[in-house]
Amino acid sequence: MNKQQMLKGIQDQEERMLFARALDQVTFAIKRHEVQFADFMDEAKCARFWERLKSSVDLEVLSFGGTEDAERRILGFAPKEIPLLEESFPITALQIAPKNKKFGQSDLSHRDYLGSILGLGIERGKIGDILVSEDGAVCFVKAEMAEYVQTNLDKVSKTAVTVTMVDKAQALAPKRTELRRVTTASMRLDAILGEALHLSRGKAQTLISSEKVSVNWSLAANTSYILKTGDMVSARGFGRFRVGEVSGKTKKDRIGLELELYI
Numbered sequence: 581m582n583k584q585q586m587l588k589g590i591q592d593q594e595e596r597m598l599f600a601r602a603l604d605q606v607t608f609a610i611k612r613h614e615v616q617f618a619d620f621m622d623e624a625k626c627a628r629f630w631e632r633l634k635s636s637v638d639l640e641v642l643s644f645g646g647t648e649d650a651e652r653r654i655l656g657f658a659p660k661e662i663p664l665l666e667e668s669f670p671i672t673a674l675q676i677a678p679k680n681k682k683f684g685q686s687d688l689s690h691r692d693y694l695g696s697i698l699g700l701g702i703e704r705g706k707i708g709d710i711l712v713s714e715d716g717a718v719c720f721v722k723a724e725m726a727e728y729v730q731t732n733l734d735k736v737s738k739t740a741v742t743v744t745m746v747d748k749a750q751a752l753a754p755k756r757t758e759l760r761r762v763t764t765a766s767m768r769l770d771a772i773l774g775e776a777l778h779l780s781r782g783k784a785q786t787l788i789s790s791e792k793v794s795v796n797w798s799l800a801a802n803t804s805y806i807l808k809t810g811d812m813v814s815a816r817g818f819g820r821f822r823v824g825e826v827s828g829k830t831k832k833d834r835i836g837l838e839l840e841l842y843i
Contacts (some may be wrong), residue, residue, distance in 0.1 A: 582793065583607075585631045585653055586603055586636065586765055587600060587603070587786055597784060598619065598625065598705060599629055601618065601619060601705075602609075602629055605655075606618060606637060606657050607616050609639055609659065609701065610637065610639070612661075613659055614658075615657070615662060615668065616656070616658075617654050617655070617656050617657075617669060617670055618655040618657075619654065619703070619706060619722065620645070620652045620654055620704075620706065620707060620708045620722070621652065621653060621655070622651060622652055622653075622688075623643075623651055623703070623797045623814055624816050626643050626653050626797055627794045627798050627799035628714065628791070629655065630655075630799070631799050631824070635649060637657075639658060639660070640658045640659070640662070640664045641655060641657055641664075642656045642658075643656070644656065644669045645671070645720060646669075646671045646673060646720035647709070647720075647748070647841070648733055649812070650709050650720070651820075652709050652720075653708070654671065654708070655670055656668070656724065669720070670722055670723035670724065670737065671720055671722065671723060671748065671804060672720070672722075672723045672726035672748075673720055673746050673747065673748045674718065674719045674720075674721060674730065674745060674746070675718055675728060675743070675744045675745075675746045676693060676716050676717045676728060676742060676743050677715060677742050677744070678739045678740070679739075679768050687737075687739065688712070688717070688736055690712050690717075692735055692736050692737045693710050693719060694710055695737075696733060696735065696736040697719065697721075697733060700728070700732050702721075702725055706715035706721055706722045706724070706755070706761065707722075708720035708721065708722075717734050720748075730743045730745060731812065755772075756843050757840050757841060757843065758840075759838060759839070759840055759843050760838070760841055761827075761836065761838055762836075762838075762839060763775075763834040763835060764835050765834060765835070767807050767808070767835065767837075768803065768805065768807070769795065769800055769804070769805040769807055769813070770785045770788060770803040771784075771791065772807055772813070773815065775837075775839075776813070776839050777815060777818050784803075785803045787815055788800060788802075789803070792815060792817065793813065793816075794813070795807070795813055795814075797814070800813075809824060809825055809826065810823065811823045819841065819843075820841075820842045821840060821842065822842075823839065824837065824838030824839055
């Protein structure tokens, strides 16, 4: 694996540095014959990194962010014979709660929480999703930073807060989704993407060819890719949706389909 060749063509310096560190973890996984983990990346970067890597190494690769639907995820790398499980990822969930109960979601935003954590001197790559609710927020961080955040984060914006480590399974904020029933000419990615985002098929195809669309957190480059129930589709700048149940065909021979849109 040639590291410089793998990084060739990356113009964004932040992304280049992130990928360089991830490649170091890949090298360690190969040379030390052990599981290694990168820092958090958004799902688009995960997809771009995997596209560069997949033909160059014979490793098991898994992405996880603390929840099934996480937008920011860690890539794990392991030799094929070593199990790579979600529970092995070094991710800790922190419950951040205002001390004064009158402060809630309307007072503190995602930006407030993120800014206060970054203000502790922590790199963005150590921070995963921040799920804001009426009771505060749950922040997923790399395990190595959890105690530091718990000890040092005492304010978000001007609001005094407490920070507690919690079990990831119990920390989830309710999903904010909207169910929409649509009809589509086929189960092709470009057709369903257009229906979900209210785009023409041509614009949906342009979005895909511009490498802005992922299916199940892998970059989707084929406009004719056939989607199935359960697939998660993400479009950079537009959002995400999950493909739901197919409900047969209409009189005009179009496929009835349910989409779960994340709002």
